[in-house]
Amino acid sequence: MLSRNQAPRISRRTAARMLRGAPVTVPDALAGLFAAAVAPPRDGELAGERAAAEAFLAAGHRSTVPRARSRSMHRRLGRPVALKVAVAVAAIFTVGGVAAAAATGHLARPASGSSASTSAHPAPSASTDLPATSPPHGSSAAHHPSPSLVGQCRAYTARTTNHTVPPDDPAAAALITAAGGKTNVGTYCAALLKAFSASAGTGSSTGNSAPGRSAAGHEAGAHHPTGPPVTHPAGAPVTHPAGTPATHSTGPPRTHPNGAAPARGKH
């Protein structure tokens, strides 16, 4: 046992054990440092998930994804439920389209209540019951519900505590278009996922579905359906004096001409 007034030592053996992955015993001070260094993810650390997912899809994985996913979804939910989900999703997408127009602020709470599907909202749409019909607004092409968008929303809502959409991120374009605008993504995703989980009854993504604070409060129309104050599930007890890890507008990704296999980085 080390005296506390003595500078803690770490032995070569301890370092070697650690490098083998064996549990090690280190002085308190280093234990604290290690614990802090591997603490749960901080704000912003997962902010690039959507961009990464888009890159994943863009890398040629897209062709296999929808079929595989829809098949497995059918297996899980069964056809009737899947159909209901599709209806609900179509309804919510309609609302999403309207949200763009409803920039004045009073976005009707979409999908409030248990039956997420039809008619409770003042959307100027008569077609909330057919998944195939397109919303009445212009950019309808992107409004076709897809598992990919649901997945994006799920990741967006559940995994990021900061819901700012990178303004110039091309990867987010589809989601932004579907939501009817950058500032609507949080609301849109919350509504979409709510409908999704309400219809499916799985409640898989319930806990984290609260839309977080979104971009700097300029989001007048963001009446979040759930609206509780944001709590960070990570619960990291630390403050981040370095601050501002988020709101970091990443420019268009650079491309790197060098080859595929990551050879050892010589430098």
Place this chain on the structure above:
Amino acid sequence: MLESVPKRGKSWAAETAADADVTAAIGQAQLGDEQAFSVLYRSVQPKLYRYLQVMVGQDAEDVASDAWLQIARDLRSFRGDEDGFHAWAATIARRRALDHLRHQRRRPVTTMPADWLPELPVGQDAAEAAIEVMSTDAALTLIASLPPNQAEAVVLSVVVGLDAKSAAVVLGKRPGAVRTAVYRGLRTLAQRVDKPV
């Protein structure tokens, strides 16, 4: 007083059930499963981000984005398990970081002054206070204050969770050199944490 430390790099990972499936997720993602890719991202990204924070400071997010573009693009070519994936991803991240540094013509910067180790009470309770007080940023800043080769070796072993052999591959060194760098780095860190002033 001594404290046992969980297996390197596994602290938060152990808490997420999804992480158990990382190896499976690699295969599924290679077949095009977007959700599996998401599992990979959430498992690996915090580690990569922190590694990059030690290397490039506040540009870690940008460099991580670059790295993920390549990871996504080249995923199909990867062969191996979870540990191998971490090493592979770290290698890509490192190359992006070195590119970045070459462009920026500067060596690692930290997001705050290296002597930022605030309000740690000096004396008897310093160690306990360090455990409670130290933030991830502070820990990474301390690591980044080491000589670059030691800093990289330490963060790869402690945060990314690589063993000496894997870290050696990432760094392009011999495992023995990595062990020595980690040892020296940890020794210095222990002294600095103990005497934060």
